[in-house]
Amino acid sequence: MIKRLGAGKRLSMATIHNGLVYLAGQVPDDLSVGIEAQASQVLGKIDALLAEAGTGKSSILTATVWLPNIADFAVFNTVWDAWVPAGASPARACVEARLANPSIRVEIAVIAAIL
Amino acid sequence: MIKRLGAGKRLSMATIHNGLVYLAGQVPDDLSVGIEAQASQVLGKIDALLAEAGTGKSSILTATVWLPNIADFAVFNTVWDAWVPAGASPARACVEARLANPSIRVEIAVIAAIL
Amino acid sequence: MIKRLGAGKRLSMATIHNGLVYLAGQVPDDLSVGIEAQASQVLGKIDALLAEAGTGKSSILTATVWLPNIADFAVFNTVWDAWVPAGASPARACVEARLANPSIRVEIAVIAAIL
Numbered sequence: 001m002i003k004r005l006g007a008g009k010r011l012s013m014a015t016i017h018n019g020l021v022y023l024a025g026q027v028p029d030d031l032s033v034g035i036e037a038q039a040s041q042v043l044g045k046i047d048a049l050l051a052e053a054g055t056g057k058s059s060i061l062t063a064t065v066w067l068p069n070i071a072d073f074a075v076f077n078t079v080w081d082a083w084v085p086a087g088a089s090p091a092r093a094c095v096e097a098r099l100a101n102p103s104i105r106v107e108i109a110v111i112a113a114i115l
Numbered sequence: 116m117i118k119r120l121g122a123g124k125r126l127s128m129a130t131i132h133n134g135l136v137y138l139a140g141q142v143p144d145d146l147s148v149g150i151e152a153q154a155s156q157v158l159g160k161i162d163a164l165l166a167e168a169g170t171g172k173s174s175i176l177t178a179t180v181w182l183p184n185i186a187d188f189a190v191f192n193t194v195w196d197a198w199v200p201a202g203a204s205p206a207r208a209c210v211e212a213r214l215a216n217p218s219i220r221v222e223i224a225v226i227a228a229i230l
Numbered sequence: 231m232i233k234r235l236g237a238g239k240r241l242s243m244a245t246i247h248n249g250l251v252y253l254a255g256q257v258p259d260d261l262s263v264g265i266e267a268q269a270s271q272v273l274g275k276i277d278a279l280l281a282e283a284g285t286g287k288s289s290i291l292t293a294t295v296w297l298p299n300i301a302d303f304a305v306f307n308t309v310w311d312a313w314v315p316a317g318a319s320p321a322r323a324c325v326e327a328r329l330a331n332p333s334i335r336v337e338i339a340v341i342a343a344i345l
Binding site for chain 1: 116117119122123124125126127128129130132133135137138139140179181212213214215222224226
Protein backbone atom coordinates (compact mmCIF):
# COMPACT_ATOMS: atom_id res chain seq x y z
CA MET A 1 0.00 0.00 0.00
CA ILE A 2 3.11 2.20 -0.18
CA LYS A 3 4.75 2.56 -3.56
CA ARG A 4 8.31 3.85 -3.78
CA LEU A 5 10.22 5.52 -6.62
CA GLY A 6 14.00 5.41 -6.72
CA ALA A 7 14.12 3.27 -3.60
CA GLY A 8 17.63 3.03 -2.20
CA LYS A 9 19.15 1.71 0.98
CA ARG A 10 19.12 5.15 2.64
CA LEU A 11 16.02 6.74 1.20
CA SER A 12 13.48 6.61 -1.59
CA MET A 13 13.26 9.47 -4.02
CA ALA A 14 9.48 9.38 -3.54
CA THR A 15 6.88 7.48 -1.53
CA ILE A 16 3.28 7.21 -2.71
CA HIS A 17 0.35 6.50 -0.40
CA ASN A 18 -3.37 7.22 -0.43
CA GLY A 19 -3.30 9.77 -3.25
CA LEU A 20 -0.25 11.70 -2.07
CA VAL A 21 3.37 11.60 -3.16
CA TYR A 22 6.15 12.65 -0.76
CA LEU A 23 9.41 13.59 -2.45
CA ALA A 24 12.79 13.31 -0.78
CA GLY A 25 14.74 16.55 -0.67
CA GLN A 26 15.91 17.05 -4.24
CA VAL A 27 19.36 18.43 -4.97
CA PRO A 28 21.17 19.28 -8.22
CA ASP A 29 23.35 16.76 -10.03
CA ASP A 30 25.78 19.31 -11.44
CA LEU A 31 27.12 21.29 -8.51
CA SER A 32 29.58 23.31 -10.57
CA VAL A 33 26.94 25.86 -11.57
CA GLY A 34 25.34 28.81 -9.77
CA ILE A 35 22.09 29.09 -7.86
CA GLU A 36 20.02 29.81 -10.97
CA ALA A 37 21.12 26.69 -12.83
CA GLN A 38 21.03 24.57 -9.68
CA ALA A 39 17.45 25.68 -9.04
CA SER A 40 16.48 24.71 -12.58
CA GLN A 41 18.01 21.28 -12.13
CA VAL A 42 16.17 20.69 -8.86
CA LEU A 43 12.83 21.81 -10.30
CA GLY A 44 13.44 19.54 -13.31
CA LYS A 45 14.03 16.58 -11.01
CA ILE A 46 10.81 17.38 -9.16
CA ASP A 47 8.92 17.53 -12.48
CA ALA A 48 10.31 14.13 -13.46
CA LEU A 49 9.48 12.45 -10.14
CA LEU A 50 5.98 13.92 -10.08
CA ALA A 51 5.41 12.70 -13.66
CA GLU A 52 6.60 9.22 -12.67
CA ALA A 53 4.10 9.35 -9.78
CA GLY A 54 1.31 10.28 -12.17
CA THR A 55 0.97 13.91 -11.19
CA GLY A 56 2.64 17.28 -11.83
CA LYS A 57 3.62 20.67 -10.46
CA SER A 58 0.03 21.98 -10.54
CA SER A 59 -0.82 19.48 -7.83
CA ILE A 60 1.90 20.33 -5.31
CA LEU A 61 0.34 20.97 -1.92
CA THR A 62 3.39 22.18 -0.03
CA ALA A 63 7.09 22.75 -0.68
CA THR A 64 10.00 23.24 1.69
CA VAL A 65 13.02 25.05 0.25
CA TRP A 66 16.41 25.08 1.97
CA LEU A 67 19.06 27.55 0.83
CA PRO A 68 22.50 27.34 2.46
CA ASN A 69 22.91 31.02 1.67
CA ILE A 70 19.71 32.98 2.21
CA ALA A 71 21.27 35.75 0.09
CA ASP A 72 20.33 33.50 -2.86
CA PHE A 73 16.65 34.03 -2.01
CA ALA A 74 15.88 36.63 -4.69
CA VAL A 75 17.63 34.83 -7.54
CA PHE A 76 16.14 31.51 -6.50
CA ASN A 77 12.69 33.09 -6.58
CA THR A 78 13.08 34.27 -10.17
CA VAL A 79 13.55 30.65 -11.23
CA TRP A 80 10.83 29.39 -8.89
CA ASP A 81 8.28 32.02 -9.96
CA ALA A 82 8.77 31.19 -13.64
CA TRP A 83 8.24 27.51 -12.89
CA VAL A 84 5.09 27.74 -10.73
CA PRO A 85 1.92 27.28 -12.82
CA ALA A 86 -0.39 30.32 -12.92
CA GLY A 87 -3.26 29.81 -10.48
CA ALA A 88 -1.77 26.65 -9.00
CA SER A 89 0.91 27.78 -6.55
CA PRO A 90 1.63 25.55 -3.55
CA ALA A 91 2.04 26.47 0.09
CA ARG A 92 5.76 27.04 0.66
CA ALA A 93 8.35 27.73 3.32
CA CYS A 94 11.89 28.80 2.41
CA VAL A 95 14.59 28.92 5.08
CA GLU A 96 18.36 28.90 5.33
CA ALA A 97 20.12 25.64 6.17
CA ARG A 98 23.56 24.26 5.44
CA LEU A 99 23.37 21.03 3.48
CA ALA A 100 25.38 17.82 3.34
CA ASN A 101 27.58 18.99 0.50
CA PRO A 102 28.73 22.63 0.70
CA SER A 103 28.50 22.96 -3.09
CA ILE A 104 24.73 22.36 -3.07
CA ARG A 105 23.02 25.75 -3.25
CA VAL A 106 19.39 24.58 -2.97
CA GLU A 107 17.37 21.58 -1.81
CA ILE A 108 13.58 21.23 -2.18
CA ALA A 109 11.10 18.67 -0.81
CA VAL A 110 7.42 18.63 -1.80
CA ILE A 111 4.18 16.81 -1.04
CA ALA A 112 1.81 16.60 -4.01
CA ALA A 113 -1.63 15.21 -4.66
CA ILE A 114 -2.25 12.61 -7.34
CA LEU A 115 -5.57 13.74 -8.79
CA MET B 116 -9.78 18.97 -6.20
CA ILE B 117 -7.20 21.34 -4.68
CA LYS B 118 -8.54 24.55 -3.17
CA ARG B 119 -6.15 27.41 -2.50
CA LEU B 120 -6.37 30.37 -0.12
CA GLY B 121 -4.41 33.53 -0.79
CA ALA B 122 -3.10 32.15 -4.05
CA GLY B 123 -0.25 34.26 -5.43
CA LYS B 124 2.25 33.87 -8.21
CA ARG B 125 4.93 32.50 -5.86
CA LEU B 126 2.91 30.60 -3.32
CA SER B 127 -0.52 30.09 -1.84
CA MET B 128 -1.11 30.92 1.79
CA ALA B 129 -2.90 27.57 2.10
CA THR B 130 -3.75 24.55 -0.01
CA ILE B 131 -6.69 22.29 0.84
CA HIS B 132 -6.99 18.68 -0.32
CA ASN B 133 -8.74 15.57 0.96
CA GLY B 134 -9.57 16.91 4.40
CA LEU B 135 -6.19 18.49 5.12
CA VAL B 136 -5.01 22.09 4.92
CA TYR B 137 -1.33 22.88 4.37
CA LEU B 138 -0.31 26.38 5.40
CA ALA B 139 2.61 28.26 3.89
CA GLY B 140 5.22 29.40 6.40
CA GLN B 141 3.55 32.30 8.18
CA VAL B 142 5.56 35.37 9.17
CA PRO B 143 4.62 38.57 11.02
CA ASP B 144 3.41 41.69 9.20
CA ASP B 145 4.90 44.15 11.68
CA LEU B 146 8.59 43.34 11.97
CA SER B 147 9.38 46.27 14.25
CA VAL B 148 8.34 44.36 17.37
CA GLY B 149 10.03 41.67 19.47
CA ILE B 150 9.71 37.91 19.44
CA GLU B 151 6.68 37.88 21.76
CA ALA B 152 4.59 40.20 19.60
CA GLN B 153 5.85 38.62 16.38
CA ALA B 154 4.82 35.18 17.68
CA SER B 155 1.34 36.51 18.48
CA GLN B 156 0.99 37.93 14.98
CA VAL B 157 2.03 34.65 13.37
CA LEU B 158 -0.34 32.59 15.51
CA GLY B 159 -3.13 35.04 14.70
CA LYS B 160 -2.50 34.61 10.99
CA ILE B 161 -2.60 30.83 11.43
CA ASP B 162 -5.91 31.13 13.28
CA ALA B 163 -7.35 33.23 10.46
CA LEU B 164 -6.21 30.90 7.68
CA LEU B 165 -7.45 27.83 9.53
CA ALA B 166 -10.83 29.51 10.06
CA GLU B 167 -11.01 30.36 6.36
CA ALA B 168 -10.29 26.69 5.64
CA GLY B 169 -13.11 25.61 7.93
CA THR B 170 -10.99 24.36 10.81
CA GLY B 171 -9.03 25.67 13.80
CA LYS B 172 -6.02 25.28 16.07
CA SER B 173 -7.48 22.24 17.85
CA SER B 174 -7.13 20.33 14.59
CA ILE B 175 -3.47 21.03 13.83
CA LEU B 176 -1.66 17.77 13.22
CA THR B 177 1.89 19.06 12.97
CA ALA B 178 3.72 22.38 13.16
CA THR B 179 7.22 23.38 12.12
CA VAL B 180 8.67 26.43 13.84
CA TRP B 181 11.76 28.24 12.58
CA LEU B 182 13.51 30.73 14.83
CA PRO B 183 16.48 32.67 13.39
CA ASN B 184 17.77 32.99 16.93
CA ILE B 185 17.25 29.84 18.98
CA ALA B 186 17.84 31.97 22.08
CA ASP B 187 14.24 33.13 21.50
CA PHE B 188 13.05 29.56 22.22
CA ALA B 189 11.87 30.14 25.80
CA VAL B 190 10.03 33.39 25.13
CA PHE B 191 8.46 31.98 21.98
CA ASN B 192 7.21 29.02 23.98
CA THR B 193 5.41 31.21 26.50
CA VAL B 194 3.31 32.63 23.65
CA TRP B 195 2.91 29.24 21.99
CA ASP B 196 1.92 27.43 25.20
CA ALA B 197 -0.79 30.02 25.95
CA TRP B 198 -2.18 29.60 22.43
CA VAL B 199 -2.27 25.79 22.22
CA PRO B 200 -5.71 24.42 23.23
CA ALA B 201 -5.71 22.21 26.34
CA GLY B 202 -5.80 18.56 25.32
CA ALA B 203 -5.31 19.33 21.64
CA SER B 204 -1.62 20.00 21.16
CA PRO B 205 -0.08 19.20 17.76
CA ALA B 206 3.12 17.37 16.95
CA ARG B 207 5.85 20.02 16.62
CA ALA B 208 9.45 20.56 15.67
CA CYS B 209 11.24 23.82 16.43
CA VAL B 210 14.66 24.53 14.96
CA GLU B 211 16.92 27.48 14.21
CA ALA B 212 17.03 28.85 10.67
CA ARG B 213 17.81 32.22 9.21
CA LEU B 214 14.88 33.57 7.20
CA ALA B 215 14.47 35.67 4.08
CA ASN B 216 14.20 38.95 5.99
CA PRO B 217 16.59 39.32 8.95
CA SER B 218 13.91 41.23 10.89
CA ILE B 219 11.60 38.21 10.97
CA ARG B 220 12.03 36.49 14.34
CA VAL B 221 9.69 33.51 13.77
CA GLU B 222 8.08 31.55 10.94
CA ILE B 223 5.58 28.72 11.40
CA ALA B 224 4.04 26.23 8.94
CA VAL B 225 1.29 23.78 9.92
CA ILE B 226 -0.76 20.92 8.51
CA ALA B 227 -4.27 20.69 9.97
CA ALA B 228 -7.24 18.38 9.59
CA ILE B 229 -10.62 19.71 8.50
CA LEU B 230 -12.97 17.65 10.68
CA MET C 231 -11.16 12.14 14.92
CA ILE C 232 -7.61 13.10 15.94
CA LYS C 233 -5.86 10.78 18.38
CA ARG C 234 -2.79 11.99 20.24
CA LEU C 235 0.07 10.11 21.89
CA GLY C 236 2.08 11.70 24.66
CA ALA C 237 -0.10 14.80 24.62
CA GLY C 238 1.41 17.63 26.62
CA LYS C 239 0.65 21.29 27.06
CA ARG C 240 3.19 22.32 24.40
CA LEU C 241 3.01 19.48 21.93
CA SER C 242 1.96 15.90 21.41
CA MET C 243 4.57 13.29 20.69
CA ALA C 244 2.32 12.06 17.87
CA THR C 245 -0.98 12.91 16.23
CA ILE C 246 -3.00 10.30 14.33
CA HIS C 247 -5.57 11.15 11.67
CA ASN C 248 -7.02 9.37 8.66
CA GLY C 249 -4.45 6.61 8.50
CA LEU C 250 -1.38 8.76 9.04
CA VAL C 251 0.72 9.41 12.12
CA TYR C 252 2.71 12.64 12.47
CA LEU C 253 5.57 12.48 14.99
CA ALA C 254 6.93 15.48 16.81
CA GLY C 255 10.64 16.06 16.33
CA GLN C 256 12.27 13.34 18.41
CA VAL C 257 15.43 14.05 20.38
CA PRO C 258 17.64 11.85 22.58
CA ASP C 259 17.08 11.52 26.33
CA ASP C 260 20.74 11.02 27.21
CA LEU C 261 22.64 13.98 25.77
CA SER C 262 25.98 13.00 27.28
CA VAL C 263 26.76 10.62 24.40
CA GLY C 264 27.99 11.15 20.84
CA ILE C 265 26.13 11.36 17.56
CA GLU C 266 26.07 7.60 17.02
CA ALA C 267 24.43 6.81 20.37
CA GLN C 268 22.14 9.83 20.13
CA ALA C 269 20.96 8.69 16.70
CA SER C 270 20.20 5.22 18.08
CA GLN C 271 18.17 6.73 20.90
CA VAL C 272 16.15 8.89 18.51
CA LEU C 273 15.45 6.00 16.15
CA GLY C 274 14.42 3.87 19.14
CA LYS C 275 11.95 6.53 20.24
CA ILE C 276 10.54 6.66 16.71
CA ASP C 277 10.15 2.86 16.72
CA ALA C 278 8.29 3.02 20.03
CA LEU C 279 5.92 5.80 18.97
CA LEU C 280 5.19 4.12 15.65
CA ALA C 281 4.45 0.85 17.47
CA GLU C 282 2.10 2.68 19.84
CA ALA C 283 0.37 4.12 16.77
CA GLY C 284 -0.05 0.67 15.28
CA THR C 285 2.60 0.94 12.57
CA GLY C 286 6.37 0.70 12.14
CA LYS C 287 9.46 1.94 10.34
CA SER C 288 8.58 0.10 7.11
CA SER C 289 5.61 2.45 6.74
CA ILE C 290 7.41 5.78 7.10
CA LEU C 291 6.53 8.03 4.18
CA THR C 292 8.89 10.91 4.84
CA ALA C 293 11.50 11.90 7.43
CA THR C 294 13.12 15.22 8.20
CA VAL C 295 16.50 15.07 9.93
CA TRP C 296 18.11 18.08 11.59
CA LEU C 297 21.78 17.94 12.54
CA PRO C 298 23.25 20.93 14.40
CA ASN C 299 26.61 19.97 12.96
CA ILE C 300 26.37 18.78 9.37
CA ALA C 301 29.83 17.26 9.82
CA ASP C 302 27.95 14.49 11.69
CA PHE C 303 26.21 13.56 8.42
CA ALA C 304 28.36 10.52 7.56
CA VAL C 305 28.31 8.99 11.05
CA PHE C 306 24.59 9.64 11.40
CA ASN C 307 24.01 7.87 8.11
CA THR C 308 25.77 4.70 9.27
CA VAL C 309 23.23 4.42 12.09
CA TRP C 310 20.32 5.44 9.86
CA ASP C 311 21.26 3.04 7.04
CA ALA C 312 21.45 0.09 9.44
CA TRP C 313 18.00 0.97 10.80
CA VAL C 314 16.11 1.48 7.52
CA PRO C 315 14.31 -1.73 6.44
CA ALA C 316 15.54 -3.20 3.14
CA GLY C 317 13.15 -2.26 0.35
CA ALA C 318 11.15 0.11 2.53
CA SER C 319 13.16 3.32 2.74
CA PRO C 320 11.25 6.58 3.24
CA ALA C 321 11.64 9.89 1.44
CA ARG C 322 14.06 11.98 3.51
CA ALA C 323 15.63 15.40 3.81
CA CYS C 324 18.60 16.02 6.10
CA VAL C 325 19.76 19.58 6.80
CA GLU C 326 21.77 21.48 9.36
CA ALA C 327 19.95 23.39 12.09
CA ARG C 328 20.84 24.44 15.59
CA LEU C 329 18.39 23.01 18.13
CA ALA C 330 16.90 24.17 21.42
CA ASN C 331 19.54 22.47 23.53
CA PRO C 332 23.11 22.72 22.21
CA SER C 333 23.88 19.19 23.50
CA ILE C 334 21.31 17.64 21.16
CA ARG C 335 23.16 16.29 18.13
CA VAL C 336 20.15 15.07 16.09
CA GLU C 337 16.38 15.59 15.84
CA ILE C 338 14.08 13.62 13.52
CA ALA C 339 10.40 14.05 12.60
CA VAL C 340 8.48 11.56 10.45
CA ILE C 341 5.09 11.02 8.86
CA ALA C 342 4.08 7.35 8.59
CA ALA C 343 1.14 5.43 7.20
CA ILE C 344 -0.89 3.10 9.39
CA LEU C 345 -1.55 0.20 7.03
